Amino acid sequence: MSEAPRDPWLTIVGIGEDGIAGLSEAARSALAEAQVVTGAARHLGLLPALSAETRTWPVPFGSGVAELMALKGRKVVMLASGDPFWFGAGSVVTGGLDPAEWIAHPAPSTFALAAARLGWPVETTLCLGLHAAPLAHLRPHLAPGQRALVLLRDGAAVQALAHYVTGEGFGASTLTVLEALGGPRERVRIASAFSFDLEDVAHPVAVGLSCGGEGEVVTCASGRDDRWFDSDGQITKRPVRALALSALAPRPGELLWDIGTGSGSIAIEWLLAHRDMRAVAFEGDPVRAARARANAAALGADRLHVVDGMVPAALENRPAPDAVFVGGGLDAALLERLGHLSAGTRIVAHAVTLETEALLAKAHVEIGGTLLRVELAQAAPLGSRRGWKAHYPIVQWSVTL
Structure with a gap:
């Protein structure tokens, strides 16, 4: 069966700082045939006079999507x-459209142009768009x-980046500031994060960050040091x-409760x-809920959705999870609610008290899974010597429904 010919009403044209000179023949043809051309004022300014109607895309960006669909x-x-x-x-605009309704003609990305200037392999270089996202990412x-x-958004954001990495202990990092890549205004300058003093950085701008310094590194293994998480003592220890x-x-891509x-x-x-993980955190104490949000933001995980509320009521009308962790608030009503989750859901629950331990023992008999008792002790001063200081034992129940 042959594919139906595409007759898109929308053409997305990627444009660089070299304007129409850098466009493909297909992109130029689309512009010549267009009845309406829309884009940021800067993008429209890169083109010669057009016969089509031109519309400047509004700010904030999302408000222009409905106008485009109209x-x-x-x-x-x-x-x-x-x-x-x-x-x-691209994905924001085309998410609700049929593939036959649109076509795209991309230009070289800023990442590609920056890598070409610096000689950095893109496949092994972290690429981040932080125009409207926190530097903590x-x-x-x-x-x-x-x-x-x-x-980055502008010159002020570049300066903020230098201050941020310096504040985290990486002031020895080198920042290569790349402005208006690919066009007549292109400029490339190098500065250190610690002594950054460039005040006339022009938009659009990218930064090549070569990290250096003696700041603390967030390790890759699970069980990161407790000091990464501000707490009042209510924390699952490392x-x-x-x-x-x-x-x-x-x-990848799973949702945790x-x-x-x-x-x-x-x-x-x-x-x-x-990067594709999702999580919803439930906390009945508003002070702890705020603290969890702050901890997530500080570690670049601000996509954590924290719900202030008591379970099991707070669980209603939530997207079904792939996995559930219960670190506090375990009772018979919550166990009953979790037992009705979809087959394949993974549940891990911890108990410290005898009462909650009894609940997990009962669940282990009735539902199955694995029951694990964890006893930890740390070396601590004992008079002039050292001895073992025991923590409360933890009982862990894990099961796949």
Whole structure:
């Protein structure tokens, strides 16, 4: 069966700083045939006079999507920076459209141009679009010798980046500031994060970050040091957290319910396991809920959704999880609610008290799974010598429904 011919009403054209000179023949043809051309004022300014109607895309970006959809039925060209589908607007605009309704002609992305200037292999270089995202998204990646290409909003954001990495202990990092790549205004300058003094950085701008310094590195293994998580003592300690995450067995794209999140450490480490992980943390104490949000933001995991509320009521009408961790608030009603989750859901629950331990023992008999008792002790001063200081034993129940 032959594929039906495409007759898209929308053409997305990636445009670089060299304007129409850098466009493909297909992109130029689309512009010549367009009835409406829309894009940021800067993008429209890169083109010669057009016969089509031109519309400047509004700010904020999302408000322009409905206006664009209202043009359906006319031949429309939407201008976007470089490659519209790499930290660009392409997927936002086309998400609700049939593939036959649109076509795209990308230009070289800023990442590609920056890598070409620096001689960095893109496949081994971290690429981040931080136009409207917190600089803390960099935090898990800051380590001596690491490289990142970062897209930023403006010159003030470049200065903020220098201050941020310096504040995290990586002031020895080198920042290569790349302005207006690919066009007549292109400029490339190098500065150190610690002594950054460039005040006339022009938009559009990217930074090649070569990380250096003696700041603390966020390790890759589960069970990161407790000091990464501000807490009031309500925290799953590092060795136990590592065991919990091992039992939860995170897989890319999965959703976790972290019930009784406390400091948020389990949910945050779940999110750090892969960029596509999702997590909802439930916490009945508003002070702890705020603390969990702050911990997540500091480690670049601000996509953690923290719900203030008591379970099991707070669980209603939530997207079904792939895995559940219960670190606090375990009772018979919650166990009953979790028992009705979909087959294949993984549940890991911890108990410290005899009462909650009894609940898990009963669940183990009735539902199955694995019951594990964890006893930890740390060396501590004992008079003039040292001895073992025991922690409360933890009982862990893990099961796949």
